[in-house]
Amino acid sequence: MKSHFLDINDLNSNELENLIDKALDLKGKNKISNILQGKFLGLIFEKSSTRTRISFEVGMNQLGGKASFLSVQDLQLGRGETIEDTSKVISSMVDGLVLRTIEHQTQLDFSNHSSVPVINGLSNKSHPCQILADLLTYYEEKGSIKGKKIAWCGDFNNVCYSYAQAADLLDFEFWVACPEEFSPEDALDFNNVNLTTSIQEAVEDSDLVTTDVWVSMGDENDASKREQAFKDYQVNEDMLDKAKSDAIFLHCLPAIRGQEISENLLTDSRSRVYRQAENRLHAQKALLVELIS
Template sequence: MLDVWCPEAPVNRVCVSEKENRSVSATTVTTAARLRPISGAEPTEPRPLGHSAYHRVSARLRPIIGAEPTEPRPLGHSAYHRVSARLRPISGAEPAEPRPLATAPTGASRRGSAPLDDVRRRTCAALRRQDSATDPRGQLSVSATGRGAGSCGRSGGLHVLLWGGVPCVAPGAVNLKGRHFLTLRDFSAEEIKHVLRVSADLKKRIKHEGQFLPLLQGKSAAMIFEKRSTRTRMSTETGVSLLGGHACFLTPQDIHLGVNESTGDTARVLSGFADAVLARVHSHSTLEELASGASVPVINGLSDRYHPVQILADLLTLQEHYGSLEGLTLTWIGDGTNILHSLMMSLAKMGMNLRVATPKGYEADSGVLQEARRLSQQFGTALVLTSDPMEAAQGANVLVTDTWVSMGQEKEKAQRLRDFQGYQVTMQTGSVAAPDWVFLHCLPRKPEEVSDELFYSSRSLVFPESENRKWTIMGLMVSLLTDYSPQTPQLKI
């Protein structure tokens, strides 16, 4: 398969089946369902690219490549050169003549293909020279599907493809396939935005347009829950099912994680059964052990240190409400929990300011706070720390709180309720916020954390936020398990 990325097109990827060791002129279009929405064709047997399917696809691509084919022709014709000219400033490649996709010699292994290895080395070297401008994290990816496929590092906001054997780069194209999702600290701004775009795209196509998208058909997800949950379990089970996959729920009583079998061995076993592992655990170290042993993506459904899937839902909710995230100010009032930690690892990357009010002794982890300060400086956003809720709420667009007594802290409840007096979020708290302020809570909530008046008011987005747990876990699963690219225009995030 040859992936052609067209960043400016409504449909930004077309996949064409290519026969082994043949030039592109021998290409035929197969009865692939992926082409059907583009071409409108329903072929009963493989047929030449020059058939009606070819012309329908060409019509969609014509505004991009400027080609007006009158008959089937190989990629080496003017269409090739026009596309090549568009990509040349990015890839630095100057092909002397059209050439087929780099393939491995007969009998050669994919990883040992000398021509492809040379292409990867030259491409990566060229891109690293300009990574400060296009890929500040220095993470590059060279990939192609089909014979001779290979990769060079993991994608970090830059995706490199091979067009006719020539390295081509599509700026902003992100591929997260195969990655673990333990903390937002590991993901760049563009990678987080990509997951949000995929989530919004799926929500639009499935919920609002009624489309059926079996993107996870034939795939399964193992769900390990050391802690009970409503939203995490339901969002994962319904989301995976809606995409044609299957989720299997496992409790500590089912698998005795780390007791009768080591966590690493459990991860290796589950990797043979499932395509992804989502774990909701007591200790973040358990997730790290799972990720170390697993050969499939491991997703943090919650740990004592981070709760990244909740933040994805929060960001999508705010994006839907305000139309953009950049420049918003979010105020956190309450305990220095795992959710605050995840906000600290992500908001600055989105161009958002963070103001935090916590009682003395309940501040965020010092290591997380140090990284939050670094990110704030890097992205030019504000980070304010105080113990006064009203000071923190000044000018805020978003007020957020969380439980005062987390699972496992029940013995501390009486002391915590005393220490958090004055930290309830109310309409009065919002009186000093921005005129368009809204309220978020990950749920479940207690009346002492937020007043009923505010919780059930039009200022509260808690129930859309809760629903978006499903769409963002779907977007995350699709991003980690497939090569799906959003089919609707990119969100302004």
């Protein structure tokens, strides 16, 4: 495994499946251990966070280490200190760093000057930690995802991008239902991505259906345009009926009921959303053990 985790394809397929197995193993054990005793994790966030922040903080604590959260406003970085200087100084004092940044380039620049592992806790390009939890949730219930049909309904955003990377690594069929104007030109550079403007085509006979908000952080100025463009891409109970009878539904949260999902879909019998959210903790713990133990 590479020293940094900035994208899902920083792993090969064996490493990714081994990480999922490690997460399952850690989930099945006692919460508290001393695997990372004496280790310290720094979290530097430019964006707000619920699941990413708490899963890393609690995960480090359960593994015997400690974590400290720093917003950019708390650092000299917010007053003009360079990324290079900040990275060199902070990485000389901690054992690992989690970055949640507006631009993916910040992750690349920070990792280039860091002497410790850097983990991408979200950028405008990708969200690999979220996909670890999603894959863990699927493997935990269904086993291998190889050859399965996964349907993504909505914006081809950072989470969707990480799914596309995972599809190539783990050889599953990834269908993206998205308005043409929101489909990136490079989407078909992936081997296992199928683009369609029809949500029904994407969902039909799928093993997993997933979605995300129509207006991601940073897209607020285009909210009205996006809500209009995606209004026919809601996942509801009737649409989920078109998937396989044993299909599961995931959502990375937060969710906007009445937009990308119907009012009661999170509590539908096919939803695994709250388990998926909990699995952020177990996936993050496996990642931390792999990178900084």
